[in-house]
Amino acid sequence: VATVEQVRQALAGVQDPELKRNLVELGMVHDLDVRGGAVHFTLALTILACPLRDKIIAEARAAVLSLEGVETVEVALREMSQEERQAVLPKEEGGAAARLNHIGRVLAVMSGKGGVGKSLVAGLLAVALRREGYTVGILDADITGPSIPRLFFDQVPPLRNTPLGILPAESRTGIKVMSINLLLPREDEAVIWRGPLIGRAIQQFWDDVLWGDLDMLVVDLPPGTSDASLTVMQSLPVGGVLLVTSPQGLAAMVVRKAARMVQQMGGRMLGVIENMSYALCPDGVTRLEVFGPSHTQEIAIEVGVPLLGQLPLDPRIAITCDAGQIEDYPAAEFVPIARRVAETAGLRPAGILEALTHRR
Amino acid sequence: VATVEQVRQALAGVQDPELKRNLVELGMVHDLDVRGGAVHFTLALTILACPLRDKIIAEARAAVLSLEGVETVEVALREMSQEERQAVLPKEEGGAAARLNHIGRVLAVMSGKGGVGKSLVAGLLAVALRREGYTVGILDADITGPSIPRLFFDQVPPLRNTPLGILPAESRTGIKVMSINLLLPREDEAVIWRGPLIGRAIQQFWDDVLWGDLDMLVVDLPPGTSDASLTVMQSLPVGGVLLVTSPQGLAAMVVRKAARMVQQMGGRMLGVIENMSYALCPDGVTRLEVFGPSHTQEIAIEVGVPLLGQLPLDPRIAITCDAGQIEDYPAAEFVPIARRVAETAGLRPAGILEALTHRR
Secondary structure, eight states, X not given: OOXXXXXXXXXXTOBOTTTOSBTTTTTOEXXXXXXXXXXXXXXXXXXXXXXXXXXXXXXXXXHHHTSTTOOEEEEEEEEOOHHHHXXXXXXXXXXXXXXXXXXXXXXXXXXSSSSSSHHHHHHHHHHXXXXXXXXXXXXXXXXXXXXXXXXXXXXXXXXXXXXXXXXXXXXXXXXXXXXXXXXXXXXXXXXXXXXXXXXXXXXXXXXXXXXXXXXXXXXXXXXXXXXXXXHHXXXXXXXXXXXXXXXXXXXXXXXXXXXXXXXXXXXOEEEEEEOSOOEEOTTSSOEEOTTOSOOHHHHHHHHTOOEEEEOXXXXXXXXXXXXXXXXXXXXXXXXHHHHHHHHHTTOOOOOHHHHHHHOO | OOOHHHHHHHHTTOBOTTTOSBTTTTTOEEEEEEETTEEXXXXXXXXXXXXXXXHHHHHHHHHHHTSTTOOEEEEEEEEOOHHHHHHHSOSOOTTHHHHHOEXXXXXXXXXXXXXXXXXXXXXXXXXXXXXXXXXEEEEEOOSSSOOHXXXXXXXXXXXXXXXXXXXXXXXXXXXXXXXXXXXXXXXXXXXXXXXXXXXXXXXXXXXXXXXOEEEEXXXXXXXXXXXXXXXXXXXXXXXXXXXXXXXOHHHHHHHHHXXXXXXXXXXXXXXXXXXXXXXXXXXXXXXXXXXXXXXXXXXXXXXXXXXXXXXXXOHHHHHHHHTTOGGGOOOGGGHXXXXXXXXXXXXXOOOHHXXXXXXX
C-alpha cells in the first residue's frame, strides 16, 4: 500500500506544462487522502477553464496509478483563490495565454481590397472545417470594421475574462471567435485608433486569448497592407495566406498588391478564391456577371497560386450572415475549397469520431 | 508718356499673392521696354504652371495701364532659373503648394466598410460636377488600396514635379487627380506602410500638390476609422462627409461606426448614398437584390441625414471603370445626387459659360 508521502512524491514528478514547475511545488495538491488502494486528492487549478486541465489531470492520475498498491485515483478540482494564484503565477503575465494555447495552423485571409468577401470566406472556411471535425478559431484582425461576430452571433455574447487571459466567444457549433466587437459596449461603436493601437490590439488577441487547442486559427484581415496586415504577418506564426478577390479588374489590381506584400514578407500563399463571381436570375439559369467578366484566373497565374474556387453572389448569403446564422448556410460549393485548403495547409485528416464529438 | 522708372514703380505696387512681396523686389520683371504708349516686359514666374499666373499678369497689366500715356501692355512670360528661384522662395518650402491653392469645398467620401463603392461614388460625383461646369479635384486618400487612377486613366500619366509642388494628373475632362498610384513604378506595387507614414502621405497630398483653383476637392477615404480617416478629418478643412453603403446589414453596421466617427470629430454629414442596391436581369425588368433587402433608410434616419440616392449594380460600371473610362459612363441616376450634394455643400451654381469653357 502506498503512503501519502509516496503519492506526493509521484505528483511532484508531474509538471504544469505552462508554469514549468511541478504540481506540489505549485501548491496545487490539496486534501491528499490514501485509504488502502484508493487515492483521493484535490487539484487547485489556476483557472478551471484552463485549456491544459485534462492533460494535467491525466498525467497526475497516471503518476499515482503507477505506484504499487494504488487501485483507484479520484481527483477533485477547484479553482485557486486570488492569493494562491498570485503566489504561483509569474510576475510578468503578458502572453500567459499564448503559452497555454496549442494552435496547429494559422491561416490569414487577405485581399488588400475591401468588400470582396474576406470575412465571408474566413467564416465559411471555419464552418466547413468545423463540419469536418476540426477545432477552429477565428481571430478578427479587422479592428475598425469587424464583421465576424455579425456572421456567427445573433446577439453579441459576453466575454469571460480570466486571470490567465480572455476566453473567446464560442459559436453554436463550437467555433471560437475573438473580435474587437465582442469588447465594445455597442457593435456600432467606432474604434478611432491610429496604427500602433491597432497593432497592439491584434497582438493581444494572440497573446492574451485562451484559444486552447485548435487545429486551425483563421485570421480575418482588414483591407489594406498597413498596420493590421503587417502585425499579423510579422508577429503571428502565419503558415499560409488565402487571397480573396472579386471579378473586377480594379479588385484584381489591389489583390496583386496584397500578393506582393505576402511575397515580400516571405509568406506562403495557398490560393485565390473569387467571390461574387455571378448572380443567378430567378429563372435559375441566367448568370449575371454583375462585376463584369472575371480577371481572377489571370491573377492566379501571375501570382503563381491555384484558383481554389468561385463563389456566387447569393442574396441568401447576405441574409443568413446578417442574421448571425452563417453556420446554417449549406455552402455546398465551399466544401471542396475547404478540403483543399485543409490539405494544402497540412491539416491532419480529422476522424469521424472527432467530427461527431465536436458537433453539439 | 510714361518713363521706364514709372512703369517699374507701378509694377512694384503689385504683390505676388503667395510670396507676399512685390514683383520688382522679387526680380520677376525683366526686359522692360517703353516705346511711346507701348509697354513691354517679361515676367519671370517661379513656375510657369503657377496657378496664380493669370491673376498676377492681370494685376501687372492693370497697374501699368493705369499710368498716363500707356496704351498697350505686352507681357512675355518665362520660368525662373533654379538660381533665381532659390533666391526668391522662402527657405521653408513645406506647404508652399497649399498656400497657392484655392479650394472652395473639401468633401470626404467615407464608408467605414470596404468595397461598397466609395471610389465609384467619389468618381461619379467628380464627373457629374465637372459636367455641370465646376472645377474639381480628387484626392485619393486610400494609400494601400488606391482605386481612383484606375477609374480615370487607361494608362497612368506621368506626374510633373515642380519646385512649388507636384502637379496633379488631369483626366480627359479636366478633373485633377492625386493618388499614391501615380507615384509608384507599377500600379500593383504594394505600399506596406504603418499608420504614421499613411498619415504623412495624405498630408503631403494636401500640402505639396498644386491643385490650383478648385470649386470642390473630393477626398476618397479608405475603409476603416484609423489613420487615413483621422488625418483627413483632423488636418484637412473637410466641409462635409458623404457616407456610402451597400444594402447589407453588415455594411450598415460598419457605416454606423463611420457616422459615429464623424459625429465624434465634429464633422458634418451631408447624406448617405446606397450602392449596389440591385442588379437588373437581362429581361430589363426583374430586379435582383443581390445583397438582400436594403437597410439604408434605417441608417439614414438613425444617423439623421438624407438618403441621397440608390445606385444599381450595373456590370457596365465595372467594365467602364476597369477601362479608365468612368467619364464616359452616363450615370443619369447620379445627376440629381450630384446636384443635391453641390447644393448642400454650398457650391455656387456654375454658369453655362463656365460649363462650356471647362469642357474640352
